[in-house]
Amino acid sequence: MSRHSKREEEERDILGELGGWLVYILLIIGLTYLIITFVGQRTMVSGSSMETTLQDGDNLIVDKISYRFRDPKRYDIIVFPYKYEEDTYYIKRIIGMPGETVQIRDGYVYIDGKRLTSDIYGKEKIKDPQTAAEPVTLGDDEYFVMGDNRNHSMDSRDPGVGVLTRKDLIGRAWVRIYPFDNIGVIRHE
Template structure:
């Protein structure tokens, strides 16, 4: 009796561990920051926890830092900040970004820089993303929009190295007064 009870408990523990592993794998994912495009907020070799369910129940918002499949090569994942939502008009000059005519005051960027002045109209089910380190970021200004289906999830916290554990700020106040596009 004791031997069969031990075997049953071991099977239950293994099954429970497998269920927990699978649930966690489908809900969260770790992502290693590679490159300077999100400095100063995120730096190379930091690890972030990505919430893969965040956009099942709500839509992405301006300011969210997301991990997504790079539209030019879906085998690569990138991390950037959402600047424009579907229907938004994004306009840049050499130092500024405007969304729907509203100038963004971005405390998270390392340097205000755009290679040229330009305007984009974000298509349905797509997002305009930019890195926080504008002079070196490869982003929507150069290769276009991120389809909603390419978004892996929302970057929620940094967790490695241990001295960098913190929530990732979306700076929602920066975007709160932007008028909605029709």
């Protein structure tokens, strides 16, 4: 084999290797895009509205796929976009389900006129019921959400958030990935 053909063969090998790496990198980028768009999304907790369940600075992975196969449940922790600020997402807990009537009386949540005693997440009496001082009847596709830290949460009681529809729900908080000493699947019920 001549020196010239050996050099051409080495160049072809290098180009083949680079082409293989380029295809591999493009495949990884494409898969990452598909996962972020349709399966999961990273989000960070900002503020104290979900304490003690979630803390300010917690990093979460949001499951964006399970609601394609099942309906949201009471007490699911969900993520939704804040309608008045682009790229701002809220994390709250579903309290009222479609077709129910939600009201806050004497500091407690009532669903269809009965006190919601299974609500172990809101540990304090609610000081300001806001719009839920009067009964809020949810439509067939509406959800009433609240933060666990009820007296420090902007949620469905506030007209700026209001009730959510199914299409508003980006997904369900699934796993805490940071801080590292608190990594794990997030408990919903």
